[in-house]
Amino acid sequence: MEKKLGLRNVVSVSVGLVIATSCLISLGQGAGEIGELFIFAMIIACLLNMVTMATMSELNALMPNVTGGLAQYTLAGIGPVPTIVLMVGGYMISNILSSGVEASIFAYAMGKVLGLPIPNFFWTVLASIVILIANLRGVDMFAKIQDLVAYLLLGSMLLMGLIGVFKLGTGTVIHQPAIMHPHFKNVVSMTAVAFWLFIGAEYAIPISKDVKNAKRNVPLGMFIGLGIICLVQSILIMGFKNYTYWDALAASAAPHLLYGENLLGKAGQIWMAFVAALAVVSTQNSTVQGLSSIFAGMSRTNLMPQFFGKLNKHKVPYIGIWAVTLSILLFAWLSQDSSDRISFLILVGSVFWMASYITAHIDLLVFRKRLPNAPRSFKVPFGPILPIIGILGEVYMIMNISIDPVERHHIWALTGVIFVILFVYAIIWTKVKMRIPIFKPVPMEKVLAMENTMYYKIRKRRGIWK
Template identity: 60%
Template sequence: MADASEKPLGLHNVVSVSMGLIVSMSCLVSLGQGAGESGLMFIPAMVIALLLNICSAACMAELNALMPNATGGLVQYTLAGLGPLPTLVTMVGGYLICNILCGGVEAAIFGSVMVETIPLAIPAAVYPTIVSIIVAVAALKGVDIFAKLQDFVSYLLLFSMIALGLIGAFQLGTGAVVAQPAAVTTNAASVVSAVGVASWLFVGAEYAIPISKDVRNANRNIPLGMMISLALICVMDTLVVIGFWHYVPWGELAESASPHLLYGESLLGNVGKVWMSVVSALAFIGSQNSTVNGLSQICDGMTKVNMMPRFFSRKNRFGAPAAAILFVTISICLIAYFSGDSSDAISFLILVVTVLWLVSYIFADIDVLVLRRRFPKAPRAFKVPGGPAIPVIGIAGTVFMIANISSDPAEAVAIWILAGVTFLVLGVYSFFWIKYKMRMPVFKPVPIPEVLAMENDLYYEIRHRRGIWR
């Protein structure tokens, strides 16, 4: 293992990777539509969602400190905490399917924004495909190139959004200031109902964990970087929501498929529209970069425990999991190609993906409690303070966000049913895969030393040669 001083990444890289997935095209859409439905009351909803997501991020950091250098992150944590079945269901549903679908939605939104902004007869799918190819090439060059691209994109995006928010908040735009109530509704119930939508604005900070083995002083920088990124995003989004209030009617904001583009044009005219288009491009590049790198690392980690075909662990000369990178990239492009640009369809899919992702957070919080009980004296360079309080708050808060995923009862039920059916199908698939491919007890946790031993390729090879793993 490389000495800490030789590791290429620092705290600023952790912050940029965490922000890269969170500040995405779909988050810009959710921010505008959430604010359009609640007005400034969306800000306290965001703060509640921020605090709940901080609890889950802290739990992820503790798991990383307990099992450092685990390639797949949550794969290994849940395998040691809850066993193979919950692990496979969570990772395939909560991460692979969830993030590939989300990446496809991001790509579709980006294509629509580019078509609306650039007056050329170019199909919408061309734009995200070009960006995806560039991102894939960067990922194939290894973690150092990935991190440099992420730094440039994430910080430029952050400063642009803060600038656009400040211009709107202080009414410095060239557009007409809108006279409208500060809030669409003013009762506490409106804040509660908006927390589910606001939760999507903060999921994904844990995508910094797969790069922890390349981070200097990871025990400090991983949890600190995730917390800093979440706090910066909350400040940025708050400023933008105030800007929305001054320049865009709430109703138009809620109904727009590209509310961020509407805001840019209302704020600064054509200059603002072009600026926000650049922001959209940065958001897509950043989220695509984080998704491709993070998911490829997760796929690599899952092959080590025989939860995915061995093909996905193939590396190139830069040490990048090339097969997994290409698989994720091609899947996202295909979903983008077949996706529509309906505002309602995009919003619904974002909420379904949110539920799938939040369930994986519940498992991570449970992992912390289980592993503390099973291995109370195991060394942890970082431990969430307050005993079981924060993991329990994280679980309860995540359940709360899922329960309030939509203010429309019919839509909420549809979201729960679709997410439930997805997990049920994955459960059946996982049972047979574990029983007949992995030949392991489906619910029996794997001891931590054995999970860490799986990082060595010889573990798979020996079990495969002996006919234990097929």
């Protein structure tokens, strides 16, 4: 097939996968804590994510077009146990958690705007059932509106930010300090909150095979997308200052609704609720489709139970679809109607995602040492300096994941327990089912061969894999 996607398409995909209404929770929490100073925390987080995108681009250049992406990179880089822990913890849990939070925000918005005498959770269940049925039937009915939703979210944020900055809203203009708690330590600490605003841009990498001049356009498109998001969200924060008190933003379970109402009255609230409805459909549909496919792919390489690879009559991995949907509902129920729970779960998800990014940097350093002369269509500049900066930055953010020391320790405890459980499971699974050394990297050529479905069938037939 002739490559026909350009830089604009890569930017669109990057922006579309990063922007979600759950980002507005982090934006409201961050701005509510330190005011416009949060913009500097966002810039730091954005730059660190750009470093990670460069790392992902080089990994993709070494192992182009593998379906599992980071799973295969890590399997070849540092072995099966870290791969299982990373993919289940770093990607799957954080993706499901973020979709659950997104669904909770949507339900809260619908309940607040419509005011019907029914529990808010009803809207989460309704949206989940519709998306579940669509995916079980193999109907990607929402694919065509993915870009529309992304640009509607981005455009809404930009427009509402500009209205606030220039004081053009119909609401009452307020007066408050631009900066709260003006200490550099607070800026650095809030980078962990800002990190959530930029995760997911690497999901543009799988389209690289269809992009013209992918060596230049894929990394550049991700960098531009992250830069655009940082700029738009900075404008929105400056708009917050003129219409919404910082402490009210920090306390709100849906700061975008609060700002919309303060800015344009009921019309602004309805506008943001409509955007939240489109966003939850887009985000949850993408998560259900994407993760069920990853489950199926990992089952083919024996990294997960084989039943995840079973297909229904519509040729879709139905067990994974059910598992992801029910898990999203669980996280949505846990976070419903509470800004504290939503904020806590977002930070927990950030830790898992940071761990996956740290692993990506480690994979790259390992491949630089092991395969220094392997051909690469893209290479991160300045040797190992940028990956090391990425690792140190993400470790620091994990260590300072919350300004509140009590919340910080609760986040560490929860993520630590989950990682220990996953680690024990991964060791047992690798020794009993895969029958390979638990920490020995799998040769890159063998990992690439695993893309062929015959690889697993042959090993099972020979009794190597159970």
